Amino acid sequence: MLSIVCPICGDPRSRVFFVKAERTLLECHGCRHIFWDVFPRPDELAAYYAKVYTSQKSQQALQEQNRAYYRTHLQELLVLCGRKAPAEVTLMDYGCSVPVLLEEAAQLGFRRAIGVDYAEGETAVEMIPPEGVGGLPDQSVDVVRFSHTLEHIPDPLNTLRTLLPKMRRGALLYVTQPSFPVFATAAAGFDLKDSVYPEHLHFFSPISLVKLAREAGFKVTRLFTHQREKAIFDETRSLLDLDYARAELLNLRDKGDPNFPELANYPYYCGENSVLHAVRPGSWFF
Ligand SMILES: [Zn+2]
Numbered sequence: 001m002l003s004i005v006c007p008i009c010g011d012p013r014s015r016v017f018f019v020k021a022e023r024t025l026l027e028c029h030g031c032r033h034i035f036w037d038v039f040p041r042p043d044e045l046a047a048y049y050a051k052v053y054t055s056q057k058s059q060q061a062l063q064e065q066n067r068a069y070y071r072t073h074l075q076e077l078l079v080l081c082g083r084k085a086p087a088e089v090t091l092m093d094y095g096c097s098v099p100v101l102l103e104e105a106a107q108l109g110f111r112r113a114i115g116v117d118y119a120e121g122e123t124a125v126e127m128i129p130p131e132g133v134g135g136l137p138d139q140s141v142d143v144v145r146f147s148h149t150l151e152h153i154p155d156p157l158n159t160l161r162t163l164l165p166k167m168r169r170g171a172l173l174y175v176t177q178p179s180f181p182v183f184a185t186a187a188a189g190f191d192l193k194d195s196v197y198p199e200h201l202h203f204f205s206p207i208s209l210v211k212l213a214r215e216a217g218f219k220v221t222r223l224f225t226h227q228r229e230k231a232i233f234d235e236t237r238s239l240l241d242l243d244y245a246r247a248e249l250l251n252l253r254d255k256g257d258p259n260f261p262e263l264a265n266y267p268y269y270c271g272e273n274s275v276l277h278a279v280r281p282g283s284w285f286f
Contacts, residue, residue, distance in 0.1 A: 004026060004037065006028035006030060006031060006033055006035070006208075007033070007035055007039075007154075007155065007156075007157070007202070008028070008031055008033045008035075008156075008157060008202070008204075008208045008211055008212050008215070009028060009030050009031040009033070009208065009211045009215070011028050011029055011030030011031065013028070013029035013030065014026040014027060014028050014029060015027055015029065015185055016189070017034050017183075017189035018189035018190060018191055018192070018195075020191065020195065020197075022197075023036050023037060023038065023197055024036070024037040025037075025189065025191075025192065025195060025203070027183065027185060027189070028208065029185050031205065031207045031208040031211045031248075032182050032183055032185075032205040032207050032208060032241070032244075033202065033203070033204060033205055033207075033208030034180060034192065034202075034203035034205070035201065035202055035203065036197060036201060039154050039198075039201060040154065040197070040198035040201070042154075044198060045154065045198055048198055048199070049118065052199075059097050059098050060098045060100075062098075063097065063098045063100035063101075064100060066100060066101070067100060067104060070100060070101045070104045071104055071108070073101070074086075074091075074101070074104060074105055074108055074110075077089075077091065077143050077145065077172070077174060080143075080172050080174065080277060081142050081143045081171065081172040082170065082172075083142060085109075086105070086108045086109040086110045086111070087109050087110070087111055088111060088142070089110050089111055089142045089143060090110070090111050090112040090113075090114070090140060090141050090142050090143075091105050091110050091112070091113050091114070091141075091142065091143045091144075091145070092114045092115075092116060092141050092143065092144045092145065093113070093114070093115050093116070093145045093147070094116040094130075094144060094145065094146050094149055094159075094163075095116065095117055095146060095147070095148075095149030095152065095153075096115040096116065096117050096127075097117060099113075099115040099117075099123055099124075099125045099127065101145075102114075102115050102125040102126075103124055103125055105125075106124070106125055112126070113125050113126065114126050114127075114128060114136075114141075115127040115128070116128055116129070116130055116132075116133060117129070117130075130159070133159075133162055133163060133166060134162055136166045137166070138165050138166060139165070139166070139167065139168045139169070140166060140168070141163075141166050141167045141168065141171060142167075142168055142171050142172070143171065143172045143174065144163055144167060144171070144172070144173050144174070145174045145175075146173075146174070146175045146176070146177070147175075147176050147177070148176065148177050148178070149177070150175060150177055150202065150204070150212075151177050151178060151200050151201060151202045151203070151204065152199060152200065152201060153201070153202075154201055156202065156212060157212055157215055157216060160173075160212065160213070160216030160217075160218070161216045161217070163216075164216055164217045164218070164280055167280045168280065169280055169281065169282030170279055170280065170282060171279065171280045172277065172278075172279055173213065173218050173276075173277070173278040173279065173280070174276075174277055175209070175213075175274070175275070175276040175277075175278075176273060176274065176275050176276075177204065177209075177273065177274060178193065178194065178200075178203070178204070178272065178273055178274075179204060179205070179206065179209070179225045179269065179271060179272065179273055179274035180192060180203050180204065180205055181205065181206075181232065181233075181236055181239075181240055181245075181268065181269055181270050182205050182206065182207055182240065182241050182242070182244055182245035182248075182267075182269065183205070183236070183239045183240065183241060184239060184240070184241035184244070185241075187238070187239040187241075188239070193272070204274065205269075206223060206225070206245065206249060206269040206274060207244075207245065207248045207249060209223070209274055209276055210223060210249065210252065210276070213276060213278045217280070217281070218278035218279065218280060218281075219278060219279050219280075219281050220252060220255065220276060220277070220278045221255060221277045221278060221279055222255050222256070222257065222275070222276065222277035223249075223252050223255055223256065223266075223269075223274065223275070223276050223277075224256040224257040224260055224264055224265050224269075224271070224274070224275055225260075225264045225265075225269045225270065225271025225272070225273060225274045225275070226260050226264050226271040226272075226273055226275065227271050227272040227273055228270075228271065228272045229260075229261055229263040229264040229268070229270040229271040229272075230261070230263055230270075232263075232270040232271070232272060233263045233268060233270040236270070240268075242267050242268070245266075245267040245268075245269065246266075246267040249266055249267060249269075252266060253266040253267070257275070
């Protein structure tokens with residue numbers, strides 16, 4: 001057992017999960033979050049992403065392919081946030097990269113569509129850097145979306161805590177990202193999918209993802225996983241700590257998605273990606 005504090009739940013107990021060539025993956029005893037033994041310095045991270053951003057062109061092509069899906073997805077977000085018309089909704093896409101989703105939101109008539117990222121050149125939609133979020137008016141945002149973003153951020157808890165007061169009461173936090181099942185702390189480790197430093201800094205378990213949202217002040221209303229759940233279950237079966245998952249996530253047992261198989265939901269959560277919905281507590285109706 002090591003004494004490195006978990007960046008999500010603050011548990012001081014962690015253990016070596018897997019040793020890579022230059023770095024080591026650690027696992028938190030409390031929330032089964034997996035993270036690197038050393039986090040990148042801000043300048044190291046900035047230099048890394050400056051290089052990545054030179055491949056913006058492929059990102060543009062990737063995002064363009066998603067236009068049709070984005071239109072459906074925006075309708076889903078509208079329903080989930082409880083608003084009737086796009087004109088009532090301010091949407092934030094955190095870590096949006098090339099903001100194709102937000103272009104579609106503007107087309108559909110959303111009141112305001114804000115991208116949070118380091119923008120390159122002119123964009124058709126409003127973009128702010130992560131440091132700019134604190135400057136937004138309080139209680140002004142209805143939906144915040146993180147799609148494959150939180151795992152890149154060194155301190156996601158601080159990011160969500162900064163966001164919470166900017167969101168209206170009852171506003172929706174929508175998160176989708178890579179997910180790893182709840183592993184036993186005594187089990188042998190193995191290399192994780194896409195454990196590329198310093199791009200992926202956090203490897204969330206369903207427990208650590210829920211703790212993150214709750215620690216930041218959100219109420220979780222849905223949690224499930226999807227993709228390859230049967231294969232992941234077969235591959236990791238002997239490493240799973242289902243009793244712990246059952247106990248820790250008991251109050252989310254009815255908050256899954258019955259459209260997905262049992263192995264994607266409580267207590268297995270074996271899908272490769274997770275989907276979490278949460279709200280800022282309090283209602284905007286009254
Ligand atoms: Zn933890």
